[in-house]
Amino acid sequence: MIIMKIESNCHTLKPELILDIELLGDNKVGKKSIIESLVDYEFDKIYRSFLRKYNFKLKEYEKNDGNYLEKKIKTKKLDCIVRLHYCKDSLNFKNTSIDGIILIFDLTNKMSLKFLLKELYPRVEKIFEDTPMIIMANKSDLKEERVISKKVCKLISKMLNIKTFETSAKYGYNLEKGMKTLVADILKSDKVKKNRKLNQLLKRYKNLKLLNGHKAMQAANEKCEEER
Template sequence: MSEVHKIIMVGSGGVGKSAITLQFMYAEFVKDYEPTKADSYRKTNFDLDGAEIGIDILDTAGQEDYAAIRDNYYRSGDGFFCVFSLLEKMTFQETDNFRDQILRVHEDESVPFILVGNKCDLTEERVVSKADAESKAKSWNVPYLETSAKTKQNVDEAYKALLRLIIAKKNKEKAAQKTKKRKKKCLLL
């Protein structure tokens, strides 16, 4: 089986994490969805740039009731989507807390991470500007994408972008390990 990469969906409740995941997994939009405790999805043999890979997606609860298990989720993730609603300023502000929690657990600024503004199809109701979101992403040194779980706009692109970041980081770590092993074999006479 191909290598499996674990993606963790984080963000406040009701921002569309589950809707984005279901749109990616099954190409369907579920309007009335029950609040998530934590759902897991697997996609095997996904074609990314001509290579077959596996994806595990953990769709976490947005509510803080589940904070006790949150750190274990975060520790297991290879990459993260931090999703907020373009229609709710508070969910945008709360992305800082999610980012801080992930960095606290991973202790690594280079953890693959994408800031995602969802519900971009609802332009009339938008309250978070693209400039503000891009500014935050730039300050974090991460990509920013706007998605619509309803229309599927940028959903597949977001997953592919995050998977490329995950694979690049894993390849960099493998190369560092090889270099480290080679250095150990060096003998000075």
């Protein structure tokens, strides 16, 4: 596996599908640390078992509007990029075209859970009603400082009907399992299935050289609507 840093040349990648995943949570819950753990070389060794049928190349880059992790995934049936990003103020996030959400709270800070339940989740649920999401209860390695019990985590998961994972960004614990679950749910979602179908049709029309770019997209959309 290869880890490399790229700047503005990321537009040269031409995957079949790009999946955007937003990390949301209160300040200092570990949003940036989770992303940094995912691109760290040592943690990359742990990631080799992640969705075994996939092969990964990790790419990290920064933009003015936040930090991104770009992960190129190749499978027998699908080429895609998974892109993780976050903003410091989770209540003012502007990216409404995302494919998945990771809600995060800090196991050592009750206020971070209160923020998630009272302010963040109600807004996210309203804006992204059918978007796949998981919860990461982060900093599970700080056992002596922990103030939120496993029982409470299970209760939150059941109450919101969202899969919840106790994680440690420091040691990479459960990040793999959480990501595997979320990406699998995204790939099964209606939105992604439609986008994959669109790309397949668009490629077919362009290969036949029957339509230019705009008309090919229009024809692909019409075909998708017919098949619904």
